[in-house]
Amino acid sequence: MLVDVGYFALLLVLAATVYAAALAVAGARLNEPGWVESARRALLGAALLLTLSSICLLILLAGNRFDLEFIATVTSRAMPLYLKLTAWWGGQAGSLHFWAWLLSSFGAAAMLRDWRQERAALPYVIAILAGTLAFFVSLVVFVDNPFARLWQSAATGEVTVAMFPPPGALAFAPLDGRGLNPLLRHPGMIIHPPLLYLGFVAFVVPFAFAMAALITGRFDAGWIRSTRRWTLAGWLFLSLGLLLGGRWAYDVLGWGGYWGWDPVENAALMPWLTGTALLHSAVVQERRGLLKRWNLTLVILTYGLVIFGTFLSRSGVISSVHAFAQSAIGPLFFAFIAITLLGSLGLLWRGWDGLADEQPREGWFSREGAFLLNNYLFLGLTVSVFWGTVYPMLSEAVTGSQITVGPPYYRQVTGPLFAALVLLMGIAPLLAWRQASARRLGAALCLPLAAALMVMFGLAVAGLTSLGGLFGYGLVSLVGLSTVLEYGRGAQARCRATGEGWPKALVRLITRSRRRYGGYAIHLGVVLIALGVIGTTFFQIETQGRLAPGESLTIGRYTLTYIGLDEALAPDDRIVTTATVDVAERGTRLARLYPHRDLYVRSGQPMTIAGLHSDLAGDVYVILADWEELSSAGATFKVYVNPLINFIWLGGAVFVLGTLIAAWPERRRAVARSVAAPPAHRAPE
Amino acid sequence: MQPTPPIATLPVARRKAQPKFIIGGVLFAAALVLLMATAFTSTAQYFYTVDELLAHRAELGTRSVRATGAVVGDTITVNPETLEIRFEMAHLPDEREVTDLAAALHAAVVDPNAARVMVVYVGPKPDLLKNEAQAIVSGRFAADGVFYADELLLKCPSHYEEAAAGTPAPHTLTGAATPAP
Incomplete structure (x- = not known):
């Protein structure tokens, strides 16, 4: 029942968005304000229907409905309720559904603002928001449907996934789901993806306003003022998402770092870079009437990079430690990006002459010159990160062999650019x-x-x-x-x-x-x-050593003493091996740390949690790397000292x-x- | 409907682009390209499968390269004193030819004819290093034919998601079938 309601609500959303986009444009062209109003209501209705579909999915997630393939993949009985609910964005189908829901809510919020000042822009804002929403909802409906069920063929016993029962098949429900990867069961990981999505989705709204301004020929800074808060909100969410992602990596991945220049990290960084450039150059347009073409280019780029970022993290085209499933959505995304990019650049081209500077630019040695240089630097960063991210794909397409770059490339290129900024x-x-x-x-x-x-x-x-x-x-x-x-x-x-x-x-x-x-x-x-x-x-130091209880090792000005080892079974089915380590700085005891390794019995997945002593001078980051199984003879530790990291x-x-x-x-x-x-x-x- | 520009933005006198801004932009672009090219040529690595890695071994010499393959679980050894990890990595076909990664990894590990290379990495044993994980290593060959990795990344398909639209691996599902409603 819930499954059908959730799914049919999605179908209605798809119909409503197509209706809204078509009617809004037709209403504007044929001067029928009533049609535009109907389109506006259709978009509001789409948001309500998507919310209904989301509620259905959340109830199903909470209710262990493992006959749904998506739910069987991302949840299991042993998971606490909040993890079951947040598994909504834990897998591909759910995260696209979540993306669509966010976009529809933001779209509804934009529909409910006071439109009296900008009546001419409304139809096109509706059309662009509804068009983007239609794309994501059709991905959810036709390609990655979280409501699809498991069916077992009565004849062969083979299990398949489909929305509707295949002939001769019985509904199939596993006794338990596979559950969310333990590495992702971290508070930071629970709010990190939605923050990034919030940031991504919020940038769609300024894009819609900018395109509406281009279509209606309003070439002043109106769109910038109307969407300044949307841009800032999107930017804030992206910043928070990036920060929390770094913190999660630092806490959970056990490599003593927080940023690895992984393609999926880059995918979130790039729209942040162009968004930051836009926030700065928008000031120049508001104050001096300059850089109009530039600002429109930036908002188009940001939108393109948002969709590209979703595409990168969701299609598996690029090797990444964020190993999401490979899937068929790649070409669809590619087509969507190409169409929107060509369309919006075409609009920019059409309005090009009207977008000239209102005043002469005086020279480089001025506030506006500094803003322009700032923009060059941000764009330079985006280009170099983009190049490093997509080069493997390009080189493979052209030469047949993949050429990749890693963190050293990014450090060499972005270091000077960030320093200049x-x-x-x-x-x-x-x-x-x-x-x-x-x-x-x-x-x-x-x-x-x-x-x-x-x-x-x-x-x-x-x-x-x-x-x-x-x-x-x-x-x-x-x-x-x-x-x-x-x-x-x-x-x-x-x-x-x-x-x-x-x-x-x-x-x-x-x-x-x-x-x-x-x-x-x-x-x-x-x-x-x-x-x-x-x-x-520049100043991270690391060491490693095997210690018997009572022995010490020294790193920088710190001394670590191994006290002992303890093994316990935690209630959620994991074996926790905890080492006790004392940290002293120049002979004064600072803290007792408990680095541990959790083994999730059911999945066989271990998880290393570092022991951490933090103060403003830096962190002592201790990892329990290995230990003797049967005796308490000794354990091996990897230790990092990360100076000043807490300033981040x-x-x-x-x-x-x-x-x-x-x-x-x-x-x-x-x-x-x-x-x-x-x-x-x-x-x- | 013809767009009607509001009063505030009526035709603006068109100005010629000023040379100092064009020169500045060109100089910046040139500096950026130079910076990227320098960094790129000194850090770019080929990304090989195990077959390609072995085929190019002679010409690679001690140049740094990136490679991927399937971890053979039985071969993993860890020296607890030095944290030196050794394992064999079996040839895994190009990602584009693989639709079900979990199955391809399994096939690579059980295939006795698949090419293998011995990998050495020093560091704490990564949580995901286990049988039939996909390893992505970056490093160089030593004279003894062992690949010394200074970077080791691992992907474990079964722990994220299985092939999205494909059949869920039946061996991980135990459950009851009920007649379709």
């Missing part, structure tokens, strides 16, 4: 629009530069020999201080102008221009993340906080005023 982040806010003053820039940079040189000198005297590390620390000191000074200068000016005290002036400064100072908070978060990346990239997570928190400040709605009256006022009179960002 960080440097630019410290300088750009000090540049004036149109024409910057070298004297003023010099004065503002004097102190940070001196501080950076002192840091580098101090570290060199202290015996730091890595040139990259030295320059890295100098760079983050320069940029960090220059950003903090921006707050200082602003607050000081306010103090003088209003007579407010320092703390009050600082808070007012931030709340009065949230976009600007929220943005700088994001920059500070990036500086902290950079600090952690430099620490772990700390910086991530500052980053998210900054994004929230920048995205937080202005007070209602202020919003009403800014909508009514022409763009030129809006408060500076």
Whole structure:
């Protein structure tokens, strides 16, 4: 019953989206507002129906309905309820269904906004959202259907998967499902995929508005203003998803790292890069009426990369440790990307002349010049990551043998580009629009530069020999201080102008221009993340050793002492072997760690959990690598020291906080005023 | 319906692109290409199957290469003192020719005629290193014909998802058949 309701709801969604797209465009062309309104309601209805289908699937997931192939694959009786529910996005069919549901909800939210200002754009926004939704729903209905059941042929005993009973077959229900991979049973892994999907899906909305603006010939920054919050939300979710993915890898995969330049990681990084570029260059269009073509190109690229990212992670075309199943959806995705890319670039071409700059560009040495360089760097990063990701496919298609690149390639290419971006982040806010003053820039940079040189000198005297590390620390000191000074200068000016005290002036400064100072908070978060990346990239140390109880090994300034081993059976069917290890720093005991290895008995899958001692100086990361089965004679440990790594997570928190400040709605009256006022009179960002 | 541009964006005087921005863009693009080409030529690796790996062994010398194959479970040994892992990797056909990865891995391991190469890797034993896992190794041959990997990635199809649209592997399913409703 639930199975049929869920499935037929999907069929109705498919019909509703096709109806909405067709009727919206027809209504706009033939000037029939009633048709457009009907299309809008169809899209709202599609969201309701998809929600109904989702509820059905969730009830089935919770109810151990192993006669459904998807549910038998991703859940098992022993799994707790929350894991059964989150298995919705644990397999291919479910995750596409989830993607479609998110898109329909976002689409409905966009339909419910106030459209009086932008009535002309509405039909095309409907058509693009409905078209994208129709594509994903048809994948779910025709290719990867989570409601498909298992059938056993009465004659041969063979088990097949189909929505409707094949002739002469009986419904087949395994006694238990296979269950979610233990590696994925981690809180970070439970919210990491939905965050990435939220980010991906949110970027579809700015794309729809941008295309609607192109079709209706509204070449001003209207689409940017209408979708600024969507872009920021998508960007925030992607950032969070990337951060949590890194944290999950660090906690669960036991290799002491957090980012491996795997194709699936790259797939999520690329739209983030172009989205970040868009957030910056949008400011230039709002303020100066420049870079219109560029911004449209970026939103098209971001949308393309979102679909491409879903395609990469879901089609198995590229070898990845995120080994999802191979499937037939590859060519369909490819066709969809090609059509949307060609269509949107065609629209851009048609509007090309109307999208010229409204004012002359003065020169490179200006705020807009810095923004442009920022965009070049982000796009350069995207191109180099894209090249490394798809080159294996291309080389195989052209020469027949696959050529791959690994982390060393990415480190070599992205290192200088990221360093340049960080440097630019410290300088750009000090540049004036149109024409910057070298004297003023010099004065503002004097102190940070001196501080950076002192840091580098101090570290060199202290015996730091890595040139990259030295320059890295100098760079983050320069940029960090220059950003903090921006707050200082602003607050000081306010103090003088209003007579407010320092703390009050600082808070007012931030709340009065949230976009600007929220943005700088994001920059500070990036500086902290950079600090952690430099620490772990240049100064990670590792060692390994076999210890008998009571013996110690030394790594850097830490000493590890092996105390003993313990084996226990956990309630959810796993054998947990735990080692007890004491960590001391220069003779002072810091902590007792319990690195363990869990063996999931049923699947035979082990899982290594590191013992971790964390503080701001860095992590001591201990892995129980091996042990003597029968005696407690000894155990082998692999140990990493990751200096400054916690600045990555700390910086991530500052980053998210900054994004929230920048995205937080202005007070209602202020919003009403800014909508009514022409763009030129809006408060500076 | 002809698009009607709102007042604010009525025809803008068309300007010639300024040379300093074009020159800047070209310089940036050139620098990027140079950076990518340098990194690429020094780090790119061929990605071979075991058959191809053995066929190219002579010309490879000690150049770094990436290869994939099926882990033969019986051959895995671990030296607990040094954490040196040794295992044999059997030839697995090109991914594009494989529809059911789990079955192909099984076939590769049980086939006595499949080419094999001995792989050595030093590090904690990865959780997924087991019989009929797919290994992706990156490293180089030593003079003794052993492949020394400095990177070892593993894929285990049975623990993610089996072939998406295919038949679920019957041996993993035990259950009761009931008449179709």
